[in-house]
Amino acid sequence: MGGPRVSNPIDALPIRDELRGQSPYGAPQLDVPVRLNTNENPYPLPDALVARIAERVADAARHLNRYPDRDAVELRTKLAEYLTRTSGFELTTRQVWAANGSNEVLQQLLQAFGGPGRSALGFDPSYSMHALIARGTGTAWISGTRRDDYAIELDHALAQIAEHRPHVVFLCSPNNPTGTALEGSVVEAVYDAAQTARPSLVVVDEAYVEFSHRSSLLGLLDGRPNLVVSRTMSKAFGAAGLRLGYLAADPAVVDAVQLVRLPYHLSSVTQATALACLEHTDTLLGYVAELKRQRDRIVAELTGMGCEVTASDANFVQFGRFADTRAVWQALLDRGVLVRDNGVPGMLRVTAGTEEENAAFLDAMRAVLKEIT
Ligand SMILES: *Cc1c(COP(=O)(O)O)cnc(C)c1O
Numbered sequence: 001m002g003g004p005r006v007s008n009p010i011d012a013l014p015i016r017d018e019l020r021g022q023s024p025y026g027a028p029q030l031d032v033p034v035r036l037n038t039n040e041n042p043y044p045l046p047d048a049l050v051a052r053i054a055e056r057v058a059d060a061a062r063h064l065n066r067y068p069d070r071d072a073v074e075l076r077t078k079l080a081e082y083l084t085r086t087s088g089f090e091l092t093t094r095q096v097w098a099a100n101g102s103n104e105v106l107q108q109l110l111q112a113f114g115g116p117g118r119s120a121l122g123f124d125p126s127y128s129m130h131a132l133i134a135r136g137t138g139t140a141w142i143s144g145t146r147r148d149d150y151a152i153e154l155d156h157a158l159a160q161i162a163e164h165r166p167h168v169v170f171l172c173s174p175n176n177p178t179g180t181a182l183e184g185s186v187v188e189a190v191y192d193a194a195q196t197a198r199p200s201l202v203v204v205d206e207a208y209v210e211f212s213h214r215s216s217l218l219g220l221l222d223g224r225p226n227l228v229v230s231r232t233m234s235k236a237f238g239a240a241g242l243r244l245g246y247l248a249a250d251p252a253v254v255d256a257v258q259l260v261r262l263p264y265h266l267s268s269v270t271q272a273t274a275l276a277c278l279e280h281t282d283t284l285l286g287y288v289a290e291l292k293r294q295r296d297r298i299v300a301e302l303t304g305m306g307c308e309v310t311a312s313d314a315n316f317v318q319f320g321r322f323a324d325t326r327a328v329w330q331a332l333l334d335r336g337v338l339v340r341d342n343g344v345p346g347m348l349r350v351t352a353g354t355e356e357e358n359a360a361f362l363d364a365m366r367a368v369l370k371e372i373t
Contacts, residue, residue, distance in 0.1 A: 074271070095251055119164065121142040123152050201227075210236030221250070317352070
C-alpha cells in the first residue's frame with residue numbers, strides 16, 4: 001500500500017492520463033414535477049405503437065438464441081425510406097448506418113476517422129458530447145468559436161479549419177444548446193475548406209432537424225463523399241429510451257464504420273422496437289408539430305418578459321441573460337422546474353414540454369424574474 005493520498009479514487013487507478021480529473025457527462029436526473037432539461041419528447045409513445053412494439057419484440061424474443069442481424073439491413077432500409085420520404089432526397093440502404101444512439105454513431109465515426117494523433121474541431125458552444133467522445137477515442141479536441149449571437153461566422157470558421165487542419169469537423173444544425181440552424185451554403189463552404197486543409201470528414205449532427213424551419217441538409221451528400229449527416233430517434237420520435245441513432249453518408253463511410261463497430265452491436269430487441277416506431281412515423285411527427293407550437297410560445301412569452309431569447313429551430317429554447325445563471329436555475333428548481341445550465345455564460349436552456357409543463361415553467365419564470373429585479 002502507500003503512494004500519495006488521492007481525493008478521487010479513479011486517480012489511483014492505472015487509467016489513461018487524459019481521463020484523470022475528468023467527470024462523466026450527465027445532466028442531473030432529479031425527481032421533480034417538471035423536467036425540461038434534456039430535450040426529451042414529453043409525449044409517451046401512443047398505445048397503438050406500444051402494442052406493435054410488444055408484437056415485434058415478442059417475435060424477436062423467439063429468436064434470441066441467435067445473434068441479431070449484424071448489419072441491421074431491414075432497419076437501415078426502413079430508415080433510408082424514412083429519410084427519402086421526409087427529405088425528398090433518394091437514399092439507399094447502403095448509405096445508412098444505425099447504432100445505439102447517435103452518440104454511438106459519432107463514437108464509431110471518431111474511432112474510424114479520429115483517434116490518437118488526430119484531431120476534431122467543433123464550434124462552441126455546441127453539443128458537449130462531441131468533445132467528450134473525441135476525448136474517449138483519443139482524438140484531440142479543438143474548440144472553435146462562434147459569433148456573440150451564436151451564429152457560425154463563415155470567414156472565421158474557414159480560418160480556424162485552415163489553421164488547425166482537423167481530421168474531423170463537427171457541425172450541429174439545429175445547434176444544441178443554442179437552437180440555431182445552419183444554411184446549406186455554410187456547410188458547403190466548411191466542407192470545401194475541410195477538403196482543402198487535408199481531406200477530412202465533416203459531420204453534421206441533425207438530432208433536432210425535425211423541429212426546424214429549415215429542411216434537412218441531406219441533399220448536400222450528393223457529390224460529397226466525406227460528408228456525414230447524423231440523426232436520432234431520441235428527440236422527434238420520442239424514443240430516447242430506445243437508444244437508436246443513425247447516419248446517412250456515402251456507402252464507403254458506412255463500410256468504414258463497420259471496421260470499428262462491435263459485432264452484433266444492435267440487439268434484435270432494439271432493431272425490432274425501432275422497426276415498430278418506423279411504422280408509426282406519421283403519429284410521431286404529429287407530436288413534433290405540437291412541440292414546435294409550444295417552442296414558439298415559449299420564445300414569445302420569454303421575449304415578452306424581457307428575456308434575451310436565441311431564435312430556436314429545435315425543441316428547446318436558450319434564454320437569459322442573467323448575472324447569476326446558477327441562482328436562476330436553482331430558483332426554478334425550488335419551484336419544481338428543472339432546466340439546463342449548459343455553461344453558456346448568462347444563459348439557460350429549457351426544453352419544450354407539454355402545454356401544462358410549459359405553463360408551469362413560464363409561471364415560475366415570471367415569479368423568479370420578479371424576485372431578481
Ligand atoms: C440529444 C442529442 C443527440 C442524441 O443522442 P442519442 O445518443 O441519439 O440519444 C445527438 N446530438 C445532439 C446535438 C443532441 O442534442
